[in-house]
Amino acid sequence: VNVSASTSKIQELSELDKKYFLHPTTVPKAFIEEGPKIIFSEGNGIRVKDIKGDSYIDGVSMLWNVNLGYGQKELADAAHQQLSKLPYSSSFYGYSNEPAIRLAEKIVSLAPGKSSAVFYTSGGSESNETAFKLARYYWSLKGKSEKKIIISIKRSYHGATIATGSATGIEGFHNFSGSSGNDMIHAKGHLTNCELGDKTDPEYEGCIRDVIEKEGAHRIAAVILEPIQGAGGVHVSPDGYLQAVKKLCEENEVLFIADEVISGFGRTGKMFGVNHWEVEPDIICVAKGITSGYSQLGAVILSEELRETLVQTEQILGHGFTYSGHPTACAVGLKTIEIIERDNLVENAANMEKILKEGFVYLQDKHPHVAKTRAVGLLAGFDLQADRDNDVPFEQSIRAAKTVVEECFKRKLILRAADFEVGKNIVAVAPPLVINKQELEEVIGIIDDALTSFEKSLG
Numbered sequence: 001v002n003v004s005a006s007t008s009k010i011q012e013l014s015e016l017d018k019k020y021f022l023h024p025t026t027v028p029k030a031f032i033e034e035g036p037k038i039i040f041s042e043g044n045g046i047r048v049k050d051i052k053g054d055s056y057i058d059g060v061s062m063l064w065n066v067n068l069g070y071g072q073k074e075l076a077d078a079a080h081q082q083l084s085k086l087p088y089s090s091s092f093y094g095y096s097n098e099p100a101i102r103l104a105e106k107i108v109s110l111a112p113g114k115s116s117a118v119f120y121t122s123g124g125s126e127s128n129e130t131a132f133k134l135a136r137y138y139w140s141l142k143g144k145s146e147k148k149i150i151i152s153i154k155r156s157y158h159g160a161t162i163a164t165g166s167a168t169g170i171e172g173f174h175n176f177s178g179s180s181g182n183d184m185i186h187a188k189g190h191l192t193n194c195e196l197g198d199k200t201d202p203e204y205e206g207c208i209r210d211v212i213e214k215e216g217a218h219r220i221a222a223v224i225l226e227p228i229q230g231a232g233g234v235h236v237s238p239d240g241y242l243q244a245v246k247k248l249c250e251e252n253e254v255l256f257i258a259d260e261v262i263s264g265f266g267r268t269g270k271m272f273g274v275n276h277w278e279v280e281p282d283i284i285c286v287a288k289g290i291t292s293g294y295s296q297l298g299a300v301i302l303s304e305e306l307r308e309t310l311v312q313t314e315q316i317l318g319h320g321f322t323y324s325g326h327p328t329a330c331a332v333g334l335k336t337i338e339i340i341e342r343d344n345l346v347e348n349a350a351n352m353e354k355i356l357k358e359g360f361v362y363l364q365d366k367h368p369h370v371a372k373t374r375a376v377g378l379l380a381g382f383d384l385q386a387d388r389d390n391d392v393p394f395e396q397s398i399r400a401a402k403t404v405v406e407e408c409f410k411r412k413l414i415l416r417a418a419d420f421e422v423g424k425n426i427v428a429v430a431p432p433l434v435i436n437k438q439e440l441e442e443v444i445g446i447i448d449d450a451l452t453s454f455e456k457s458l459g
């Protein structure tokens with residue numbers, strides 16, 4: 001069957017796109033000249049097709065979210081059934097619905113430690129925004145309403161609202177938030193000095209300690225961290241780091257928020273990223289993988305202590321979204337988790353990590369610019385450096401990561417460049433958790449060819 005669209009239809013869509021659709025994280029001026037890079041139309045397994053009918057491997061699960069891959073009919077059926085029965089109901093004013101109730105129970109049963117309740121959102125930014133508000137609210141209920149500051153670290157990504165954008169450490173996003181918010185403070189972050197392969201010194205929590213001391217613990221509400229940073233360049237917390245931050249938080253009456261929007265629900269080869277270090281956060285924020293991108297859903301998972309405090313006040317919880325506890329999104333979430341468990345996808349991610357690491361060793365041996373390869377489950381990446389032995393970056397003008405990602409794209413593999421920072425050229429690899437050995441080897445093969453072509457271009 002020829003599913004591809006005619007040239008005239010592609011042309012038409014492209015013109016309409018340029019005219020009417022303002023795209024996120026895209027240069028508008030370039031976009032209205034060049035038009036869309038690709039218009040997706042369908043997908044199956046780890047592959048997506050565009051409207052021309054060309055098939056691509058989705059090597060980053062789109063935005064690290066399509067963890068079950070495409071064409072999962074059971075998810076479509078779950079959505080269809082719920083849409084037909086009760087598409088939407090509010091969860092304000094004590095109203096409720098079965099999928100939201102059952103999913104909350106399920107999430108709590110999976111979450112680490114003493115997690116005990118869930119607040120629903122429509123995505124990651126809303127989850128982190130909610131976490132900030134609930135953290136401050138919690139302290140005000142405890143009679144410590146001065147505790148308002150949220151500490152975040154360098155290269156973090158926490159979302160696109162004013163608060164979460166301010167907490168975000170990636171400069172471009174941080175600046176675009178429009179607020180330098182004096183109650184959002186950046187610690188320098190261990191990752192300035194410590195990356196995978198470097199020393200893994202748990203004392204790097206020291207820079208957060210410095211901020212707490214400088215600002216005063218009585219003013220700090222929470223620390224937010226991604227256990228493994230995604231957009232900032234796939235930086236893995238060194239062993240001991242999260243435990244040290246958690247201890248620091250406890251000593252100073254500061255809440256520890258784990259942003260597991262990417263790392264939650266199996267992406268890292270364990271159900272949650274913090275499970276790798278056996279740390280129990282006070283708040284865990286999730287989204288993305290909770291529905292595998294098939295529906296818009298996020299959740300904020302609260303510890304028992306937070307829940308107990310929140311449920312003991314007579315005050316109204318003055319926070320919520322129209323789509324908090326959306327029955328269709330929750331039905332898709334329930335089915336997503338059922339598939340993750342039934343098909344052992346967390347285990348598969350852990351097994352595929354080994355294959356990916358073997359592939360990275362091969363790439364590193366063959367290609368002199370590949371450096372600092374890392375993979376935790378299927379959250380992976382590598383640096384490109386001019387001289388990896390001496391830690392020398394490529395010149396900015398070479399746009400190393402972008403070029404390699406572009407070469408992969410030409411070969412029908414979608415990856416993502418993290419090159420927000422001058423001197424950093426990182427390529428992120430995060431395929432759907434359903435990927436198998438053969439498919440992963442195909443991914444490595446394409447990266448291999450792309451790197452060869454990149455090296456030729458360097459002359």
Ligand code: PLP
Nearest residue numbers: 123124125157158159230261262
């Ligand atoms: N937190 C992390 C770690 C993320 O990667 C993202 C999105 O990429 C977000 C928060 C924001 O999520 P959303 O785009 O769903 O608002």
